[in-house]
Amino acid sequence: MANENKRRPKEGWRQQNFRNIICVPSPICAAIFFGTLFIFSLALTLITLSFTYKIFEIKSDAIEFKGDFNISKGIIDIKLTQSDYDKIKGFLYVYVETEEYYQNHRIYLKSKSKGQMIGNSNTNLPLECAPLVNYADFDAKIQNYEEDMRIVPCGLMPASFVNTTISLYLNEKEVNIDSEGISWKYDNSEMYKRQKKQYLDIEDEHFKVWMRSSPTKTLKKLYGKIEKKDLEVGMLLFKITLQKNYLEYISEKRILLTTTTKIGGKYKVLGWTFFIITIISLFWCIFFIITMNYQNVPDIKTLFKKFSS
Numbered sequence: 001m002a003n004e005n006k007r008r009p010k011e012g013w014r015q016q017n018f019r020n021i022i023c024v025p026s027p028i029c030a031a032i033f034f035g036t037l038f039i040f041s042l043a044l045t046l047i048t049l050s051f052t053y054k055i056f057e058i059k060s061d062a063i064e065f066k067g068d069f070n071i072s073k074g075i076i077d078i079k080l081t082q083s084d085y086d087k088i089k090g091f092l093y094v095y096v097e098t099e100e101y102y103q104n105h106r107i108y109l110k111s112k113s114k115g116q117m118i119g120n121s122n123t124n125l126p127l128e129c130a131p132l133v134n135y136a137d138f139d140a141k142i143q144n145y146e147e148d149m150r151i152v153p154c155g156l157m158p159a160s161f162v163n164t165t166i167s168l169y170l171n172e173k174e175v176n177i178d179s180e181g182i183s184w185k186y187d188n189s190e191m192y193k194r195q196k197k198q199y200l201d202i203e204d205e206h207f208k209v210w211m212r213s214s215p216t217k218t219l220k221k222l223y224g225k226i227e228k229k230d231l232e233v234g235m236l237l238f239k240i241t242l243q244k245n246y247l248e249y250i251s252e253k254r255i256l257l258t259t260t261t262k263i264g265g266k267y268k269v270l271g272w273t274f275f276i277i278t279i280i281s282l283f284w285c286i287f288f289i290i291t292m293n294y295q296n297v298p299d300i301k302t303l304f305k306k307f308s309s
Helices: 027-052 082-087 106-110 185-191 205-210 268-291 300-308
Strands: 057-059 065-067 071-080 091-098 163-170 173-175 219-227 234-243 253-258
Touching (some): 185 205, 205 219, 234 253
Antiparallel strands (some): 071 234, 091 219, 163 173, 163 234
């Protein structure tokens, strides 16, 4: 006699009947969906592009630096016309734009220790900060530090920071560039704490701005802001000093002057992306409206009775 199948219950199987809900999209539902998407994306397009094109922006030519990697100096001028001055509302923001600098490279981006920069002891520094872990890993010797000591802050990303100083003169008068508060509030309170054996000032706001990586090959790092009352029509003369880049690499730099709006800076790509979505949504909305007159879709209740019988 065959062995009884123990997996089968002795009382037998019981069939369970559940009602199924069949969702059949109809042309009218699709038309409503794409019509709603059209209205929503059209509103975002108008808002984004209208604010974007209100922004005043002017960029200098490439800065020519003279000197070595320890200290390099450059001078650039930007003409501020009356029409440009009238476009400025509130503050004029000064950015240092660096071209052909891939700050989003995987090895470069992960070569830092967040735990070390907030003062926590971390045993994973050789993995996090490679290839710059000890001071012996630097090609350029750093004074007052022993070679077997841990680098503070360690890693490629902090070492690539270029300490930049900018002085602005307008019609032979020096203009103040306010650099206070240029970093994120979270950075000021949580992520960076000054330490005794550091070779870079971890709490420097320009350093904090540098550590916010850029997704593109063109870096735009905020240096400071100028109040409109301190400006006037004339020639803006910028004197730029670069101090000690420990990776000994300096790419082409420019000065970028720009204003902001309620939504922030320029979002051309985002605005035109919403515009493309608007056009596609309008096309499909019209397509399904036309389809409603040529396609007879049965009622869902009729389909349910047909399949359940």
